[in-house]
Amino acid sequence: MSLILPPDFGQTPKQKLVLPEGFKSLLVQVCCAPCCGAVLECFKYHNINPTLFFYNPNIHPRAEYEKRRDELIELSKLLGFAYVIPEYETKSWFEAVKGLEHEPERGKRCTVCFTRRLTVTAQYAKKHGFSHFTTTLATSRWKDKKQVDAAGFAAQEATGVPYWSEDWRKGGLVTRRYQLVKEFNFYNQLYCGCVYSQQNNTHVAHVTDTAIACTNCKTNIAPSDIGA
Numbered sequence: 001m002s003l004i005l006p007p008d009f010g011q012t013p014k015q016k017l018v019l020p021e022g023f024k025s026l027l028v029q030v031c032c033a034p035c036c037g038a039v040l041e042c043f044k045y046h047n048i049n050p051t052l053f054f055y056n057p058n059i060h061p062r063a064e065y066e067k068r069r070d071e072l073i074e075l076s077k078l079l080g081f082a083y084v085i086p087e088y089e090t091k092s093w094f095e096a097v098k099g100l101e102h103e104p105e106r107g108k109r110c111t112v113c114f115t116r117r118l119t120v121t122a123q124y125a126k127k128h129g130f131s132h133f134t135t136t137l138a139t140s141r142w143k144d145k146k147q148v149d150a151a152g153f154a155a156q157e158a159t160g161v162p163y164w165s166e167d168w169r170k171g172g173l174v175t176r177r178y179q180l181v182k183e184f185n186f187y188n189q190l191y192c193g194c195v196y197s198q199q200n201n202t203h204v205a206h207v208t209d210t211a212i213a214c215t216n217c218k219t220n221i222a223p224s225d226i227g228a
């Protein structure tokens with residue numbers, strides 16, 4: 001993997017950006033390079049220098065997690081942004097979504113998934129003195145911005161750190177996102193991230209202390225694969 005900065009990088013179409021009240025510093029929950037390329041370009045253009053927080057224990061299997069993580073690290077370095085990679089602690093994520101395995105995308109499992117990821121982000125922001133946090137989770141047209149925002153505001157409520165609910169699709173960022181995916185030649189992801197989105201909701205995880213297995217297809221998910 002070797003990313004090269006496209007020659008036209010830096011000219012965001014989102015020329016107007018109003019900072020939230022009291023803005024001093026920003027922690028951004030990032031899920032992958034394709035979702036955040038156009039947003040990071042926008043930050044560069046507006047002289048915002050965020051720290052990127054790659055907290056995504058939902059991503060399965062470990063090899064997929066590492067691919068997305070490593071590309072995000074490479075992009076962060078290329079753009080000169082600080083980044084934080086918290087522990088890949090998937091067991092508690094599986095426990096949190098237990099019973100929601102058959103939910104469709106945009107359903108209740110995704111609400112739990114977003115809320116968990118954004119609450120951990122907000123907790124880190126609080127501990128390390130960031131004035132605001134935001135996320136690139138709603139940049140994809142497959143995601144429900146209202147659902148992501150509800151998770152962001154729940155995390156704000158839990159921690160007291162303000163959630164910046166800017167719409168990172170507006171101002172031409174969706175078109176720019178797809179241009180940059182092509183220009184950077186980012187890794188082509190085929191599913192949202194979790195095992196359920198990977199297998200079209202056919203997996204049902206049975207979580208024990210030592211193993212996670214699918215009770216439908218009997219696939220064993222080795223604890224070492226999921227960081228448990």
Ligand code: SF4
Binds near residue numbers: 192
């Ligand atoms: S489909 Fe995506 S957002 Fe929903 S639970 Fe799975 S990884 Fe999380």
